[in-house]
Amino acid sequence: MILEYFMIFLLVLMLILAVYVVETKDLLAAVIASGFISLVASIVYLYLQAPDVAMTEAAIGAGLTTLIFIIAIRKTERYEK
Amino acid sequence: MRKLIAIAFLLILGFFMLKIVSVFPFGEERWGVSRHYVDKGIEENRASNLVTSIVVNYRGFDTLGEVTVLFLAATALAFLLATCKCRKKYERIEASLILKTASDILYPLLILFGAYIFIHGHLTPGGGFQGGTVIASAVMLMLLSRFTFHPNHRALSTIEGLAGIIFVLIGFAGFIWGGSFLANNILPLGHWNRLFSAGVIPLIYIAIGFKVGAELSGLITDMYKVTKEEE
Amino acid sequence: MAFFTASILLILIGLYAVLVKRNIMKIVIGLSLMDTGVNLLIVSLGFIRGRTAPIINVKDLLFNTSSKVVDPLPQALVLTAIVIGVAVTAVALSIVMLMYSKKGTLEIDEYKELKW
Numbered sequence: 001m002i003l004e005y006f007m008i009f010l011l012v013l014m015l016i017l018a019v020y021v022v023e024t025k026d027l028l029a030a031v032i033a034s035g036f037i038s039l040v041a042s043i044v045y046l047y048l049q050a051p052d053v054a055m056t057e058a059a060i061g062a063g064l065t066t067l068i069f070i071i072a073i074r075k076t077e078r079y080e081k
Numbered sequence: 082m083r084k085l086i087a088i089a090f091l092l093i094l095g096f097f098m099l100k101i102v103s104v105f106p107f108g109e110e111r112w113g114v115s116r117h118y119v120d121k122g123i124e125e126n127r128a129s130n131l132v133t134s135i136v137v138n139y140r141g142f143d144t145l146g147e148v149t150v151l152f153l154a155a156t157a158l159a160f161l162l163a164t165c166k167c168r169k170k171y172e173r174i175e176a177s178l179i180l181k182t183a184s185d186i187l188y189p190l191l192i193l194f195g196a197y198i199f200i201h202g203h204l205t206p207g208g209g210f211q212g213g214t215v216i217a218s219a220v221m222l223m224l225l226s227r228f229t230f231h232p233n234h235r236a237l238s239t240i241e242g243l244a245g246i247i248f249v250l251i252g253f254a255g256f257i258w259g260g261s262f263l264a265n266n267i268l269p270l271g272h273w274n275r276l277f278s279a280g281v282i283p284l285i286y287i288a289i290g291f292k293v294g295a296e297l298s299g300l301i302t303d304m305y306k307v308t309k310e311e312e
Numbered sequence: 313m314a315f316f317t318a319s320i321l322l323i324l325i326g327l328y329a330v331l332v333k334r335n336i337m338k339i340v341i342g343l344s345l346m347d348t349g350v351n352l353l354i355v356s357l358g359f360i361r362g363r364t365a366p367i368i369n370v371k372d373l374l375f376n377t378s379s380k381v382v383d384p385l386p387q388a389l390v391l392t393a394i395v396i397g398v399a400v401t402a403v404a405l406s407i408v409m410l411m412y413s414k415k416g417t418l419e420i421d422e423y424k425e426l427k428w
Contacts, residue, residue, distance in 0.1 A: 007314075007315075008314050011314060011315065011318035012318075014318065014322065015318060015321055015322065015325070018321075018322055018325045018326070018345060019325065021329075021341060021345065022325060022328060022329045022333070022338070022342065027335075027337050027338070027341075030338070030341055031341065034341055034344060034345060037322075037345070037348060038348055041348055041351075041352055044315075044352065045352075045355060048315075048355055048356055048358075048359045048382075049359065049363065049364060049365040049366075049382045050355050050358075050365065050382070050387045050390075051206035051365055051367070052130075052132045052206045052207065052208065052211070052387055052391060053351075053355055053387050053390050053391060053394070054206075055206055055207060055211045056210060056211050056214070056391055056394050056395070057348075057351070057394055059211055059214040059215060059218065060214055060394055060395065060397075060398050061348065061394070061398075063214070063218050063221075064214060064217065064218070064221075064297065064301075064398055065344060065398055065401055067221055067301065068300075068301070068304060068398075068401065068402055068405055069341070069344075069401075069405065071304045071305055071405075072304075072337070072405040072406075072408060072409055073337065075409050075412065075413075076337065076408065076409065076412040076418055077412075077418060080335040080337070080338060080418075081335075081419070083332065084332055087328060087331045087332050088328070090331075091324050091327060091328055091331075094324065094327075095320055095321070095324050098320050098323075099316070099317065099320060102316045102320065102353075102357075103313070103316070105357060106313075107313050107315060107316065107356070107359070108359055108360060108361035109360070109361075110360050111383070112378065112383070113385075114385065115383050115384060115385040116378050118384065118385065119366070119377050119378045119381060119383075119384065120377060120378050122377075123368060123374060123377070129367060129368045129369055130366075130367050131366040131367065131368065131381070131384045132366055132367075132384045132387050132388050132391070135384055135385060135388040136388045136391060136392075140388060143392060144392070147392045147395060147396060150396055150399060151395065151396070151399050154399035154400070154402060154403050155399075157403050157406075158402055158403055158406045161403075161406045161407065161410055162406050162409070162410075164410075165406075165409060165410050165413050166413055204369070205367070205369075206365075206367060208391075210391060210395050273368070273374075274368075274369060293395075300402055304402070304405075304406070
């Protein structure tokens, strides 16, 4: 019962962070928030009894995607006009 | 004006998506083809991880397509970034002593952990893709902490190409001796939940693990080295 | 039901970023957000209450398996989809880097060569 409420809290957290990602003008903050959304999604995958998918999403979504975004931001601009 | 049209369109799209998805109640039992995969999976494959037996054996051709898509993406990225005259002035900041020492210790342990994940892919959660990504993050750690770490590009492309060819050759061996492409009866199936079991599934996952690890390491090295021009 | 609503909202927020924003990096970030939402939707369609993960490591799960484990097929499909998502993002970012080095700006209003 309390596990379900915790999952609903995590889903609402994901949605609030997604709105922040779209609206902020600082691209570095948007990218790190997007990595955090992937990490929270990985925890939700564990509740849905999918350990393979959780491992893949944690390694790729929260690790690799964030890194290649940061490399691309380093070569272009950090702030959106 | 553009925002209002976009929001209206998104609301209509969301309404229809919710109507379609609400036909399926959440958490109820719905079996289709996967009932056969779950019931007969142990008998035909002896792999304890049912997701592995689906990804490598029952839907093995889709995995071959995915490996091809990854290879194509890495090649396209290398091609695009070779013609980029991306020069920008940076100051190089030396990494601290803690990071250098810790990454020296962690680097072989991370590669060992990634190899453990893809060797035991048929027994525990994991497999080729996860193990390959962990190896790529080990390379990423060393790239970020040292200036003098240059992965050998030629070795990485050779490993990647060889691992892909081994995957296709195992498929053809199944064709010649087993009866169909990627058949699973050319090696003994063994007892479930043991390391040497499940036919060709561990061999295919080892090949995929090497391939994905080398590919993602090459991708990160390409993107990173383009930025580090000596100014 | 909350899982379905949340993942559909995540897809819609990502699609809003692709449609409305002017900065190319924001568009690629929105694309990656849509990927996360779609994968969450597919995996939550395969969940069955009260059952366990599809890994058979105790002898108890060998008999009558289809009434004790969760559906493994959506998980196999999503495994492929996540890896392809990162490959597409990497190629999109290399195109963005090339575009920036040619013109020096990241607003899509400045790229007018294909307009007629």
